Amino acid sequence: MPPQRKQRKIAIMGYRSVGKSSLTIQFVENQFVDSYDPTIENTFTKPWKVRGQDFELKLVDTAGQDEYAIFPAQHSMDMHGYVLVYSITSVQSFELLQVLLEKIMDMTGKITIPLVIVGNKTDLHRERVVSTEEGKRLADTWKASFYEVSARSHESVCEIFNRLITEMEKADSSNGNEKSSCVLS
């Protein structure tokens, strides 16, 4: 029998217009769409292989959030990991991530959640207002991985997902260990 594909569900979240759809479409279809069409919610499926293991990724490209948006409960239920995107050209989008991270922790109630924080639009370096160090610091605080990328120039886009899968696999095995150590005899 061929080895089974592991199904994994990932939410792509962040402020409006930071490039959530562009990153998702670049990863899934290898193309950059220049037009701006606000997303309500789209789910993409992508077969992907990491270190010999086949995965079927369900990528949920969510609607842009702001500080006041209520965190959609369905995004805390069955997600294996989160890609949290800001734009390096928007302080507001960066500051929103702190709020989003707190909401994710509250809603999921998990101690370890595979997270990748992504500063998008590095091609717009002249318009940069969030430094790489600030991005790294936020990621360190939340024990998240960190990448600066460009959906437009397809820079480091696949790395986001490879890294998140690696983190999800680690979380899986540590959850497994936790379970076995909690079995009552």
Ligand SMILES: Nc1nc2c(ncn2[C@@H]2O[C@H](COP(=O)(O)OP(=O)(O)OP(=O)(O)O)[C@@H](O)[C@H]2O)c(=O)[nH]1
């Ligand atoms: N220069 C540049 N523009 C980008 C990049 N990624 C996205 N954009 C542009 O930014 C705008 C918003 O991109 P989207 O991918 O629709 O952003 P989104 O976060 O999905 O937006 P919402 O659905 O409203 O939340 C579009 O005009 C994109 O072409 C990038 O890496 N570089």
